Amino acid sequence: MNTTPPDLTTIVQAEKKFLGKYTVPVAIILIVLGFLGVMSPVIMSAATDGILAVILILGGLTWVAHSFQMHAHGLGDWLRPLLLLVTGGIMVAMPSAGIASIGLLFILYFAIDAYRNFTRPKALEAIGRGWFIFSGIADILIALLFIVTWPQGSLFLVGIFVGVNLIFDGITLIMVRNTPIGTPTS
Template identity: 25%
Template sequence: MASVFDGAPSSSLQSKWIWFVGLGVLLLICGLIAVGNLLLATVVSVYSVGMLMVFGGVVYLIHAFQVRGWEHILFWALSGVLYVLAGIFAFINPILTSAALTLFLAVALLVAGVFRVFIGRRMKPLKGWGWIVVSGVVTALAGFIIALGWPVNSLWVLGLFLAVDLILQGWTMIAFGIGLRSVQ
């Protein structure tokens, strides 16, 4: 029977199975802590986005002075300054930033859900098209529910998403590590 790891350096991965399990346990613990304090998890997620925006803004500013022509320099420099300012704002007022990000999340889920429903209906003669429609309806419904509770739910929605992601990633790493251990 062929292994998933045929052609891959499975022995080096197999010998590290405990690291995957350890990482999974750590992620799972972080996810449970996040569930215990969704407001703190929301602030942490906003700070993460803020750090990424500051970093991206600095990269834009560095890039601005690598291009030729004032119109290009001006565009990249202005973009960089706006990113840096938005990132700094995330640190100055994480609650207001979480409200903006939560609203953006709600709109993105609504648009993605409607798009999936549209695509699923277009695939109607193909087998499994209904699952795409159901996925779209669930996604759009999640966006609608988030939008209905906005701005009050912005204190916990991002934290809940972070917590659920950490828990799922933790279980995934644990399962992967245990799976690696059992591969012969």
Template identity: 25%
Template sequence: MAVNKAENPETAKLSRDFGWLAALGVILVLAGLVGLMYTGVATLTSMILFGWLLLIGGVVGLLHAVQARGSNFFWLGVVVAALDIAAGVVVIVRPQAAAAALTMFAALLFLTGGVFRLVGSLVVRGPQFGWTLVQGAFGLLLGILVLASWPSSSKYAIGCFFSLSLLFDGLGLIATGFGGRKIVGMVTEQHEAVAKPTPSE
């Protein structure tokens, strides 16, 4: 029996998909590194992108509300969509002011989250006590640092967070892509080994 050495089309497609995933990860890593070098530009870019997302989401929500105008949630949908559109316009027109407000909100979240983690870890003292304590202390310290230099910190904080998110997401995609291709290759090799004919006695 001859061994079919042609590659399985489904396996080849899966391998290509993982390759594209790794390529997307490389692009995100490069974008994150560029953003970390130019945090001011990254802050403005992320805020304008956020504003457009709010604006588009508000328009789509308004269209859905109009289509469902006979339902009980019509006016709620209209109000939410109008708020999204108004917030999107404000963020696009005044990205620096929006960045300052969002930085203040993020710093307060870090502070409250850090305090709750610290208190919770000290009260509960569970198996993850040390890690939760470190997380709480880091969040509290980060919130204090951002608030201490606010509003000047709003020029780089959002861009820094956004760039770090791109960087780590990209690294995760690269790891997933290369790991997936490796697993597909191992499965293919095992399948070919099983498909090899045994020598006749």
């Protein structure tokens, strides 16, 4: 197993090329949206539910078109588009159920991330072991927060976590934009 970190200069160059001159405006938009999400978590939760519903519905319609194009006649060929369309439709019709489902996904994500953080230091031979354990404990606490407050708490927590993530994504874009190429980042 290769435990060598990737070349950070290559990563920074790729990130700078991705958005080019639009890096700072996109970063500012992400930060503003993030702050709006933290200030109005219910609206951010509803927006997150709506965006996921649209993605599911578009995916379902794409699979319907694909199934028609392939002249699919079996039940298995139609289950995926049906599931995507029904799930997206439920998320649109009952946004609170969609937001509660997103909360369950967050619980699963943080539980898996905690497991990874607790098992990862063994492979790295003590490199950053304390930080991995700290991150794992934080993951467990966040998962417990979602579990204890589910389903009502998801209405606020999903919006807050998405908002905070957008803020950090925007800050990261600005930091990457301002990092001189070839300069060590740590």
